[in-house]
Amino acid sequence: MKTDMKLRSGAVIPHISLSDAAKRNYLTRNLLNRMHLMPVGDPAAFDENEDGSITYFFDPTRVVEAPPELWYAPTQKTETVTLESGVEIPRMSTKRAAACGYYTVERLSQMNYDVIEEPVAYTLRNDKSLIYFYDKKTAVRRPLMCVHCGKDVRYRRKLCRNCFAEDLALRRAEGDLHRGEHYHMQRERVLFFDLELTGVYNHDEILSISITDGNSKIIMDTLVKPVRKKKWKQTEKIHGITPEMVADAPTLDELTPEIKRIFAGADVLVAYGVSTDYSHIKYIYDTEAEREALHKKTRCASIEFVRFQSEHYPDLVHASLSDAMALLEIEWDGVAHTSIADTIGCAKVWEKLFPNYYED
Ligand SMILES: [Zn+2]
Structure with a gap:
């Protein structure tokens, strides 16, 4: 006979005899049902019946009053059957049983539970044969x-x-x-870009733009003066761009013709986590069609890195640009988290992932 039992919650409860349970004023389900009470949490102990089924005992200080809809119609005499162990269980509708968390063996099995306790209630089939309900709380998850x-x-x-x-x-x-495919791209028509922002939301503004090409040539690297935001204390700590630094910088509007000209000459625009960058840079275009055309050109280096990592290093989960560079053994050029260093880093990550990306 078992001396203790581990419950699904992880709690371990002792085996005690019926008389010990009585000394501690422990309640069986039978008694709880009669008193319209419900246990709070796990049973406190158990006994094993002769037929191998389990009777749980509940601590009387850890019970609450059952909601009236779970009471067995008080004016009617509750129908019961007595199990071989001597426990009396009430008849209830399938609906009420489900409200109590009681299900048939078949239903519990579908939910991936095995039954070890005695039934706690029953209902009748049309032919008057019994269908038992078991408590899901004490069933064992397979x-x-x-x-x-x-x-x-x-x-x-x-x-x-x-x-x-x-x-x-x-x-x-x-x-x-x-990744090994030959993509036949021209280095000067593959652009890498990165933005630093005042924050992560749509109303946030661009503080710097860096664009390089597949030759590591810097095409644009400029601070941008926001037109609405005056300060950005949180992100300033990360990228180090202060309001003073951008005071004399061009605005995005002023830069827009030049950015459009650069983007027009690109077959592909790569960024690390491109969705954030795209969601801000797309506003240089006025029409949905132009924005969609830009979107079609974008590629995400972090999605490709995550895929590579999950296929080759399934135990690793972190996938920031720094993580990618460390794993691919790439050195930083300049200060991490500045848009130019991130752009150069992104280009190197891309070429490591796609060694045959360019025509040469
Ligand atoms: Zn298998």
């Missing part, structure tokens, strides 16, 4: 199985260790093919 083979427990991505390894090898092979 380990989830691999969605691919169904033979082993899950490890990652809903797959078992073996299936995960097979899937990883497949994804890695596909990814390596994608």
Whole structure:
């Protein structure tokens, strides 16, 4: 016979005899039901019945009054059946049972639970045969199985260790093919860019723009004077751009013709985490069509890096530009988090990921 039992919550409860339970004023479900009470949390102890089923005991200081809809119609005599263990369980509708968290074995099995306790209630089929309900709280959760083979427990991505390894090898092979492809791009028509902003929201403004090409040539590297924001204390700590520094810088409006001219000469525009940069730079264009054309040209270096990392280093999860550069063993040029250093870093990450990207 078991001396203690580990519950799904992680709590371990002792096995005690019925008389010990009575000494401690512990309540069985039977008694709780009669008193219209519900346990709060786990049972305090258990006893094993002769048929192998379990009776739980509940601490009387850890019960609350059950809501009236869970009471068994007080004016009517509650129908009950007595189990072999001597426990009396009430008849209730399937709906009421579900409200109490009681389900049939089949339903619990669908939910991936195994029943170890005795039934706590029942209902009748049309032919008067019994359907038992069991408490989900005391049922045991089965380990989830691999969605691919169904033979082993899950490890990652809903797959078992073996299936995960097979899937990883497949994804890695596909990814390596994608990265190893010859893209025949011209270095001067592949642009890398990065913006520093006053903040992360849509109403925030651009403080600097850096653009380089596939030859590491700096095409633009300028501070930008915001027209609405006067200070940006939070992001200033990161990029170091102060209001004084941008006081005499051109505004985005002033820079727009030049940026449009540069972008027009690009086949591809790459940034690390391009969605943020795009969501701010797109406003240099007035029409949705122009914005969409820009969007089509953009590529995201961080998405490509995350893919590479998940295929080759599935245990690593951090994927900032600094993480990418460290993993790919690339040295910083200049000060990290300035837009020019990030742009140069992004270009290097891109070329490491796509060694055959350019025509030469
Ligand atoms: Zn499997």
